[in-house]
Amino acid sequence: MSETIGQISVTVTVNGRRRTVTCEPRKLLSDVLREDLNLTGTHVGCEHGACGACTVLLDGAAVRSCLLFAVQLDGSDITTVEGIANDDGSLNDVQQAMQDNHGLQCGFCTPGVVVSLTAFLRDNPSPTDDQIREAISGNLCRCTGYHGIVNAARQACGRPEGAR
């Protein structure tokens, strides 16, 4: 990586594909995903880490893409909502459960919710309701009142009796 004030070139793996981007150091990962890589599934809401709409997986960990400079990430592996479905293209358990339980209305927060819940349920396959609510507390949704999202999480971890 060069240390000039101009553009810096970084190579990252995004949804399994190696991509090289040249951008200013001040450009956020969220903007690079949307503008340079045309991956507009990652939504940009508050742009200061409060809303969670821009959540992506960085080397498997759910993070806010608006709180990272893309130039920091040379060599990293990134998964966005576009890459979160099953390998055969079918919806993953969280995506399917969000659809089945009306976990979304306008859909703006949905990419962040899906990415966050996918990572959370991978690491906590049998959460309590309290743990589910805590896990989605970092993703603001102004439509659903969260009930549909919580029900989706219940279904996705194999508790369909919890879903309405």
Place this chain on the structure above:
Amino acid sequence: MGASVKPTRFQYHAPTTVGDVVGLLAEHADEAKVLAGGQSLVPMMSLRLATFEHVVDLNRVVGLDTIERTNGHVRIGATVRQARAEHDPMVASEVPLVAKALPHIGHFQIRNRGTVGGSIAHADAASELPATALALDATIEAAGPAGTRQIAACDFFEGPSQTALADDEILTAVRFPVWGVGSGFGVAEIARRHGDFAICGAVAGVQLDGDRVVKAAVALFGVGPTPIRASSAEQAFVAAGAGADLTAIGREAAAPLTPSSDLHASGDYRKQVAAVVVRRALTDAIKEARS
């Protein structure tokens, strides 16, 4: 389409040694800022509340990402993520107060990136880890052009986001003392929503021998320009023993405070809540010490 950018322009540095970090800081002085997890710094830059000519990224520095047990302490390196410390078995068993404080920070996505050292160096007076470091008498390890030095937590926090670190120094690790048998710890805070900065919070540690209090430590956050050690309440608790009236101890802790008012809470309210969170934190600590 015009490119979207939020922060002002800066030069990015990604050194791989502490020596190179310190060299860059010495060269650029107050025009440079150290970036660790960035969970507080990047929003400040995006909102242009802070601007820097140079950003020095610690994330590629080799050797700062270790958690180790060393000489009566657990030493957490500067780039250890909060999530890693939160789930580390040694942190949980040896310095339980750190493990109990961590889940209160932001959300799991924030803790996946935020660092223990960065939170302490950022020194937000309403955050949990600075108060935890203060209560436990942690030691901050710093590196600068003249070499390394150790800073006691009680000398580290100087004001709102102001610490004893010089412009050309970085925090390289924090050492948290391991308490002995019969210890217990508690964290209590009041926030409007989970993950928000606390209106007021307290961390507490006690070490008991029967009803005798061997050691007590209480620190408050969100009630002043720095985390605040409740020394008089600690002394009152030690004197009264483990069966102390914790409501009175809480009031003792709150008495010297002069918290400011903001849109979240008035100073008077914060002071009342301070007494309550101290009582709750001590209650949990005593319960754990006796279990």
